[in-house]
Amino acid sequence: MDNLKLANLLFPEIDKTPEYYENKYPLRALPEGARVTRFAPSPTGFLHLGGLFAATVAARTARASKGIFYLRIEDTDKKREVEGGISGIISGLKHFGIVPDEGRISESEDKGDYGPYRQSERREIYRTYAKELVKNGLAYPCFCTEEALAALREQQAEEPIKGYFGKWAQCRNLSLEHIEQNLAAGKPWTLRLRSQGDMEKKIIIDDFIRGKIEMPANVMDIVLLKQDGIPTYHFAHCVDDHLMRSTHIVRGDEWIASVPVHIELFEACGFKVPKYAHIAPIMKEETDEAGNVTGKRKLSKRKDPEASVTYYAEVGYPAESVNEYLLTLANSNFEDWRRANPSAALEQFPFNLKKMSASGALFDLAKLKDISKNVISRFSAQKVYEAVLAWAQQYDAQLYSLLAADADFAVKIFHIDRTGKKPRKDIAKWDEVKAYYAYFFPALYENSFEIPENIAPEDACAILEAYREVYDSADDKDAWFAKIKELCAPLGFTPNVKEFKQNPQAFKGHVGDVSGIIRIAVTGRRNTPDLCSIMALLGQEEVNRRITQMIEKLS
Numbered sequence: 001m002d003n004l005k006l007a008n009l010l011f012p013e014i015d016k017t018p019e020y021y022e023n024k025y026p027l028r029a030l031p032e033g034a035r036v037t038r039f040a041p042s043p044t045g046f047l048h049l050g051g052l053f054a055a056t057v058a059a060r061t062a063r064a065s066k067g068i069f070y071l072r073i074e075d076t077d078k079k080r081e082v083e084g085g086i087s088g089i090i091s092g093l094k095h096f097g098i099v100p101d102e103g104r105i106s107e108s109e110d111k112g113d114y115g116p117y118r119q120s121e122r123r124e125i126y127r128t129y130a131k132e133l134v135k136n137g138l139a140y141p142c143f144c145t146e147e148a149l150a151a152l153r154e155q156q157a158e159e160p161i162k163g164y165f166g167k168w169a170q171c172r173n174l175s176l177e178h179i180e181q182n183l184a185a186g187k188p189w190t191l192r193l194r195s196q197g198d199m200e201k202k203i204i205i206d207d208f209i210r211g212k213i214e215m216p217a218n219v220m221d222i223v224l225l226k227q228d229g230i231p232t233y234h235f236a237h238c239v240d241d242h243l244m245r246s247t248h249i250v251r252g253d254e255w256i257a258s259v260p261v262h263i264e265l266f267e268a269c270g271f272k273v274p275k276y277a278h279i280a281p282i283m284k285e286e287t288d289e290a291g292n293v294t295g296k297r298k299l300s301k302r303k304d305p306e307a308s309v310t311y312y313a314e315v316g317y318p319a320e321s322v323n324e325y326l327l328t329l330a331n332s333n334f335e336d337w338r339r340a341n342p343s344a345a346l347e348q349f350p351f352n353l354k355k356m357s358a359s360g361a362l363f364d365l366a367k368l369k370d371i372s373k374n375v376i377s378r379f380s381a382q383k384v385y386e387a388v389l390a391w392a393q394q395y396d397a398q399l400y401s402l403l404a405a406d407a408d409f410a411v412k413i414f415h416i417d418r419t420g421k422k423p424r425k426d427i428a429k430w431d432e433v434k435a436y437y438a439y440f441f442p443a444l445y446e447n448s449f450e451i452p453e454n455i456a457p458e459d460a461c462a463i464l465e466a467y468r469e470v471y472d473s474a475d476d477k478d479a480w481f482a483k484i485k486e487l488c489a490p491l492g493f494t495p496n497v498k499e500f501k502q503n504p505q506a507f508k509g510h511v512g513d514v515s516g517i518i519r520i521a522v523t524g525r526r527n528t529p530d531l532c533s534i535m536a537l538l539g540q541e542e543v544n545r546r547i548t549q550m551i552e553k554l555s
């Protein structure tokens with residue numbers, strides 16, 4: 001067979017050679033050990049948590065080695081593409097602080113010297129390498145129709161190994177004349193790999209996450225170019241990862257089964273095989289109706305709202321919290337590091353691919369909440385204010401107007417209990433803010449005046465009446481508390497909690513009960529941040545009004 005003739009017959013328009021691209025995209029001048037990784041999504045919808053996780057891992061891997069992380073858009077399957085898919089991915093990543101060093105930066109623009117970074121703009125490159133494979137006898141045109149392939153599947157029903165390979169590959173050994181006739185007749189063709197694989201041979205890959213994996217070598221004559229001349233994912237990614245000089249392929253482990261094909265492709269093209277790190281999917285515990293754990297399954301785009309990245313923005317988790325949580329899922333030593341470095345930036349964490357779970361980390365919303373409370377507790381009041389305001393602007397018009405109306409007041413609210421050694425850890429996400437701080441805003445404030453069972457309504461009334469006489473919003477914390485203590489004895493309570501515990505019969509309650517009644521009167525809650533600060537912010541008049549209101553309710 002005259003391979004050169006066949007190559008020219010199939011790709012008459014291609015005048016470049018692989019050398020041209022090798023020179024155009026030279027090896028990257030990076031320090032020893034620097035890793036080049038990528039995130040290579042299809043623009044088929046919006047970012048999912050699994051994608052964000054993979055992008056985080058790939059980006060961290062590059063960062064930790066002073067390498068390059070880039071974004072490549074894999075859009076060879078036009079049917080699955082959605083409008084705005086590329087910008088959705090870019091802005092989704094950006095929201096979580098992931099800004100690739102190079103790659104696609106908008107629907108139509110690239111940054112970096114190794115582009116275009118969108119596969120549909122690389123047609124000529126793929127066809128150049130496809131032509132080279134034909135020249136080298138490693139690829140051939142296949143004229144099999146859908147029907148012929150369906151018939152083949154039927155014939156193979158009883159076979160242990162099915163597919164287009166070996167003796168089953170009808171077009172593998174067509175003569176040049178036969179091919180010429182078919183082409184002249186305008187028959188559509190795909191380009192297939194002429195696999196050199198040996199069914200008896202095993203390949204071993206040493207995956208950074210999964211360790212050593214042994215698999216049978218590929219024998220399939222897989223499709224490289226579809227009938228429309230567009231490459232398959234397998235072929236396109238191989239050419240791209242080579243020319244973009246990826247060193248480490250970090251991706252979901254659904255691709256593990258394809259690795260033998262990929263390795264054969266890299267080798268057939270004369271490329272160096274990259275290193276692999278296959279990420280296990282994020283898992284979720286399944287529970288029965290009684291809440292007992294019955295097993296685990298993959299986090300599902302269909303069943304779990306939290307699988308979609310937009311969920312986190314909607315309920316108002318700061319991106320920092322999600323990032324921090326993803327790192328706990330990614331590296332088991334992250335939490336220890338965080339405890340030892342409570343205020344360090346995430347970038348300082350020494351991320352390690354080898355510390356990733358091979359079986360899939362378990363997603364746990366309660367844990368995310370906990371982490372988020374910690375993350376938010378480290379924010380300044382001003383930062384909380386700005387974040388809540390931005391969130392409310394999009395998701396809660398009422399809260400937005402309340403916060404925007406008096407920024408100074410709102411910042412002071414968020415300032416309560418924020419400084420000091422033990423900042424309050426109460427808010428996990430911005431959609432909790434409104435209910436949590438409702439008592440600061442007359443428009444939101446509601447009070448059901450429910451008092452604890454151990455306090456009689458007339459005692460509560462007496463506390464409030466006595467307190468109304470002495471409350472002064474100008475009092476500092478000590479004076480404020482001293483006044484509450486002074487109320488105790490005359491009303492039959494004790495200012496001393498210990499004393500109460502030793503002799504509970506002797507008192508109606510202790511100072512905590514007294515301040516508890518005041519708290520309910522002022523906020524409608526049994527639990528709040530520092531009450532003295534709350535009252536100071538509400539002001540004398542409003543505090544008196546609320547106390548009077550409760551007295552009236554109780555009498």
Ligand code: GLU
Pocket residue numbers: 039040041042074233237250251252255
């Ligand atoms: N486009 C592929 C996907 O979205 C990327 C796989 C890879 O990273 O190689 O699953």
